[in-house]
Every structure is written in C-alpha cells, then in structure tokens.
Amino acid sequence: MAILQLHRIQHYLCAVVLVFHLQFSSHMFPSLGYNVPDKYFINCGSDSSVTVSDKVYVGESNPVARFSRSETESNESHVPSPLYQTARIFRRESSYQFRIDRNGTYLVRLHFFSFSSPSNLYSARFNVSVPGFWLVQNFDARNDTDNNFAPVKEFFMQISTPIFRITFRPLPSSFAFVNAIELFLLPLYLIADEVGLFTHGNSAHLSSYNGLHARVLETKHRLNVGGLMANDNLFRKWFPDDSYLTYPETANTSYPFSGQIEYRVADDSDGPNATKFTAPSAVYGTAKKINNISANTSTNTIDWNLLNITWGLPAERNTVHLLRFHFCDYWSRHSGLTFFNLAIYDNHVIEINNDPNVSRQFAAPYYYDLLVHSDDSGQIMVSVVPDAYGPKPDAFLNGLEIMKVIESSNSVPPMIELDSGHNLLRVMLGSVFGVLVLIFVVVLLGLLWCLKLRKEKKLENSVWLPMLVPAGETSHNRLTEGTSQGSTLPYINLGLKIPLLDLQLATNNFHESQIIGKGSFGNVYKGVLQNGMIVAVKRGEPGSGEGLPEFHTEIMVLSQIRHKQLVSLIGYCDESFEMILVYEYMEKGTLRDHLYDTNLPKLSWKQRLEICIGAANGLHYLHKGAAGGIIHRDIKSTNILLDENHVAKVADFGLSRTGPLDHQSYVTTVVKGTFGYLDPEYFRSQQLTEKSDVYSFGVVLLEVLCARAVIDPSLPREQINLAEWGMLCKNKGILQDIVDPSIKGQINQNSLRKFVETVEKCLQDDVCDRPTMGGVLWDLEYALQLQKGANAIHKVQPEDSSTSASASLQLSNVRHFPSISTLAERDNMSIVKSDELDGASDSVFSLLKIDDTR
Structure with a gap:
C-alpha cells in the first residue's frame, strides 16, 4: 500500500x-x-x-x-x-x-x-x-x-x-x-511537479508535495550503484558508489546484467516506469545487494537489525533535497518475489517490490522520488533493509541521485534589458552610465511614492492598507496584487517572507498531529524551522479569499513594532494563494485556556495580576509608544498569550487601526470586534478611540476575576453578559459570590478593592470617564503591591474597615450592553459572538473571526 x-x-x-x-x-x-x-x-x-x-x-x-x-x-x-x-x-x-x-x-x-x-x-x-x-x-x-x-x-x-x-x-x-x-x-516528464515528501524523526511519515517546478534543482550526487562510471543520453555522468558505503562488508556487487534492459514505456511517458532518459541501462544493469543471504541461509540465524546496506552522502545541513532511487531486479527467477524496506536516517519510508503499476515482467526498471530535509550532520543516510518475512529476503539498489532544492530569492537583482538584435546569444557588459541612470530612476520613483503616500494618508484617514482587488485575481502572490486603484502594496516587509516549502517541512506538511488550535480562519500548527526555532504557524484556509485585509494589517503592524509584551511576527507566506503567518511559539497558550473549561492548573491570583499587568503594558505601548498610536480593536482573553513562564503577550493585530490624528479624538470606522468585549460607545457612534481598547480590557479583567465566559447563553438572561452581571452583582453587594472559587482564599482584600475599582473605571459608558491604558497599568501594579503585602510597600488600611468585603466592591452603575437582538438589527457591523469564539478555545492563537466585513 x-x-x-x-x-x-x-x-x-x-x-x-x-x-x-x-x-x-x-x-x-x-x-x-x-x-x-x-x-x-x-x-x-x-x-x-x-x-x-x-x-x-x-x-x-x-x-x-x-x-x-x-x-x-x-x-x-x-x-x-x-x-x-x-x-x-x-x-x-x-x-x-x-x-x-x-x-x-x-x-x-x-x-x-x-x-x-x-x-x-x-x-x-x-x-x-x-x-x-x-x-x-x-x-x-x-x-x-x-x-x-x-x-x-x-x-x-x-x-x-x-x-x-x-x-x-x-x-x-x-x-x-x-x-x-x-x-x-529536457523530456516532458523527467522532473515531476508533484513528489513524495518524507518527514523523518519521531513522527516520520510520507505525504505529497506539489510545486517542485517552482524551484530549481542542483545535482549533488549521481551514483551508479554497483557499477563503474557511466554516461547517459543527457550527457550526465554517473559515478561509482563504493566510497559512500558505511559498511561495505554488508554489500555485494551483483553481477552485471548480460541481457538488454527493456524500458517498458515511451520516452515521453509519466510514471514510476523508467525511460532511457531516466537512467541508462548501465545503471539499471548493475546493483548492490545484501551480502551473505542465500537460499540455504536460515532466517532465524540472521540479525535483521544489523543487516542492511547504508550509504552516507555529503549534503548541505538543514536543506531540502530531492532523492531519486533507481531499481531493476534482473536476477530473480520470477518478478515480485523480493520485498524490502527503504529507510532514510534509519526511518522506514516505504516497502519496495515490483509494483503493479510497473511491468511485472523480468528486469523492468522503475524509480521513486522523495523530498527529504537533511539534518545537521552534514550527511544524508540512505538504507535498504531486507524484509525478514518476505518471500525472498533480500535488498538492492541500482542507482541514486540527490539534488538540492533551491528556493527563489528576492535578493537577486533584476537584469537590465539587453539591446535587441539578430544574435541568439549575447554577452552584456555592465555600464557605469546605465547604473547611474537606474539609481536616478529609483530615487525619483521613491520621492514620488513618498509624496503619494503622504497624500493618501490624509485622504484615507490613516487606514493601514488600501482595499485589494476582488477575489479571483490570477496572481499567486497576495501581497503584490494591485489595489482597486491599480497601485501596489509597497508596505510589506519582504524580508519576513518564508518559502511555503520551509513551512510544509516545519509542520510535517501541515499534518493534523501538529495542530494546536482551530478557528474559522483556519488552523494553527506547531512547527520547527530549519534553524531549530519553534514557531506557531497560523494558516488561512487554502484558496480562501477571506481575511486578506487582516492578513496584510497583521504583517504591517508586527513588522514595524517590537515589544516584550507583544507577540513577535517571525514571518509570513503568501505563495500559491496561501495566507500564512508565523509567530513566536507561546508555550502556555491563551489566557482563556487557563481560566475556565480547562484541565490546566488554575492560575493563582498573583499570577493573574502579573498577566494582566503584562497585557496592559503591551497595550500601553501600542497606544503611546508605537509611531502614530495603534488601536488594537479586538482585545479578549484569547488574544493574550502566555509563554513558558506565564509572561503575557498581546496577539492578533488583524483588526488594528492607527490612532486618531492630532486634530481629532477618534477614528470613524465600521464597527468590528468580538461580542461581549465590544465598547458600547464605539458600537453606537462608530467612533473608535484608545478608550475602546480600555473597555475591552476591563471585560478581560472581570473575566480573569470570575473565570467564566463573557457571553454564556446557557445562563439565565440577566447572567448571560459578564459585564452586565458583574456590575449588577457589585451593586447588590454580592460580587464576592461570583469570584472564581479557586482564588477566593488567596486575595488580599485591599488588592481586590483596587482591582475592582480599576474594572469599574474601564467599564464606564462615557469614554471620557475611562482611564488611559497607562492609568490602568498603574492601578494594576498597585493592586499587585497590595497583594504582596507589607514587605513590598507600607501596608494600606481599608478605607472603610467597618464594611464587609462585599460592600467594599460596590461599583457605580454601568449602562447595559446592547442585547443580541439589538445587534442583529444594526447594519454594516461585523461582530463575532462569544459562542463562536468558544469553538476556538483550544487555539494557541486567537484565529481571526472573519465574515465578509470583519
């Protein structure tokens, strides 16, 4: 099979x-x-x-x-x-x-x-x-x-x-x-576009890879196994294999075939059957076989683990190679008797026998192609291993080719056009004048483009990217498609581009075993890049036209900013209509994963405070530290990620917008966000400000305190919306009743008082009454110091020690959030409901919740 x-x-x-x-x-x-x-x-x-x-x-x-x-x-x-x-x-x-x-x-x-x-x-x-x-x-x-x-x-x-x-x-x-x-x-099918992709290691498996024709192959080895140096019909040289054998004593050079190798297919045929251009008869007519196995040898006396033929061939480290294996059984009395295993780096790949797709006649040549990622040893190890339970235990190989896969590179300078003429071949020598003209043109275009960008910034009110052309464009590169006005997207940082093949190898060809999160946008995979870096790979549904603006915006934002509390973008890929973002890997997943409906250990109150402080620090940098100011617009617990030390980082910038201009206090925009976290003032007025993030963060703080979903339709009507229910409980003096039971005994009452006071200020209906994110950060740090007690700062006495803890948590009324039925009646507003969000709760990254307008 x-x-x-x-x-x-x-x-x-x-x-x-x-x-x-x-x-x-x-x-x-x-x-x-x-x-x-x-x-x-x-x-x-x-x-x-x-x-x-x-x-x-x-x-x-x-x-x-x-x-x-x-x-x-x-x-x-x-x-x-x-x-x-x-x-x-x-x-x-x-x-x-x-x-x-x-x-x-x-x-x-x-x-x-x-x-x-x-x-x-x-x-x-x-x-x-x-x-x-x-x-x-x-x-x-x-x-x-x-x-x-x-x-x-x-x-x-x-x-x-x-x-x-x-x-x-x-x-x-x-x-x-x-x-x-x-x-x-070359002949039509000499190199196939679709080949097998073998992933070795603990989860070794064989899959398919389509797109080899978009790469260049460089020959590194071409071996006539068991034979002498030979030439073929394409003027290629085949060299003996003896110097690459790791244990020569296990290999026996088979006697050369005295007959004529019969190629069973036409020269322009596709398939595993070899043609005279695949390899010459000098290759298929010689082989190396397992030594010392005869018809009289008892299989019980053979150590099958040690009996194999292995070749170690020098190769570039951590690089993709195409391996082509040539087989032709010309010594067996009957075809189909010999079964054996092909292994790479001691990992089983496939079982070899005369496949029904290959002529079962005597001495029929065939071959297999496999893409393999070399390890860091500087060698590719290839073995043939007998099948102890086969009808005729043996193993052999006739020929082996290894070709390095070369990826395209943006660093290759464009060529200056040569003068037209009647010659089929020209040599063009560089011209100093031509170089100067080119530099002048580039500088001039750069100046014109800067002027155009400055004008567009004023006209478009600081929108990150222009709208793309409709889905259906024939370009294979999403980031270089034209806009609706015919311009291109020059903003993208091409230095972050990662080849699709590298990501396929990093994720075992997007194998389901590597999935660490799912959502409407697609899957998130854990991957390991060629340099050993562990990453999270967020892949949009292949061929989908959804999420392009968010895809571009995320690259734009994260390629221009760096902060220890913001998830770093490692790179992206937009080949073959893919939308793939590659981030630093966050070991502990999302904050939401650690709060409720989880088997993970519960976070302590101190840990929760530190996580909130880290997230607030990242948002404060977005608002004030990044050039021009950035509004996240989708703050929620699944967009706050935790590393191996539970350090928080803000993620998912697909809906981000630049902040308001100096003469404005807001940005007018279509409402986007996640239901349950959305600022009611932004919802009513469509006027986006930094305080919209503050409101959303206040909901996250309440979620951290209570450890429940922000929208839970299974609860009674008054309890569905956490923001409404939390404020209602505070006003009734029973907020203590909905605090996460796992932390009730840990919370210092003064720390809790300050924390709830911060929540209250964040959830104010009027944006003018809400603090800045810097103010929120200060309050949370103060709450943490209060929790640490007198060793950190002078102990602060409660403002009213005569009141109960519950009474001290009473907050002023907060206007109710719009109901689901109200939201459904509004036009031009795209909001993700919390029940949709819960479906992606296992995601290490909050995948984009996208419909046509989000």
Missing part, C-alpha cells in the same frame, strides 16, 4: 496532463519522441568549436553565437577536456542571453575549470544567477571541490519566458569566469 500511495502522489494528475499534452502536442512538440536539442552548447572564450562525447560545442564566433568582445583566457597545455582550454572572463556584471522557443524543464550546466593562466583563474570569486534564483553563491575556485561534479555545476529549472539570462556577478576585487555552458530542453 505504501508503494501504491507513493505512485498516486506522483501520478494522480497524469490523466489531465496527458489530455493536455495530446491536445497541444502538435503545437508544442512536433513529434512524440524526444531528441536532445542541438542548442545551446557553448565553448566559452573560444572562436572554435569542439566535440565532446559526440556533442558539438560551438565557439562564440559562430554566426549563431556572436557577441560583443570581452576578455578571454586560453591554455595550450594538457587539460581533461578540450572544453577547458579556454574561458570567458568577466570583470563586471555580465550576462549570456538565450532565446527560448519552447516552455518546459531545462538543464543548465556550467563548467568552471581553473586552468593555469595569466589571470590566475584559481583566485576567481563570484556569484551566478538566473531570474529569481541564485545558482552559485560565493564561488571560490580555491576551495569549491563540489565532490565528483567539479568543475561542473548542473541545474534543472522551468523556463517559460522567451528570453533567458544567466548572469555572472564578480565579488568585490575579483572576477568571474566560465569555460562552457549547456542549456537544453
């Missing part, structure tokens, strides 16, 4: 792709067969053509490869290949330009052989890029020994533009060079 599942991963789109291919093959592909194209094979730095492995590499003076002159180096002494007798040298940024006739997957090979020359190629240091990707970074000919593939670097990439450029960028005080370039179209 595991093999069938992996094949489904690779082929469930096969039928759709086949129909598309047949429909358009007459236009895109003149014939169904594939032949290696004649272009482009360039002998750089030379006017002459050379032939290597029956392939002609044209000189740069060839009519189809003319270009403007630059420096060359030559070497007449003996070198490994005629390709390495000359080199093209670049003292400044330069590019090769190619005309692309057909879209598809291309192979790019760059040859760097530092022969002896006047320029001392051995000292070259440079970068190489293609649009959107760094192919080579910090290349240093002195120490770049890229195992067997030096001096060749090989890449696979999708190209869908009519003009393609490979750019060489010398590092300071150095230069770049290249001996030869190969660029040609």
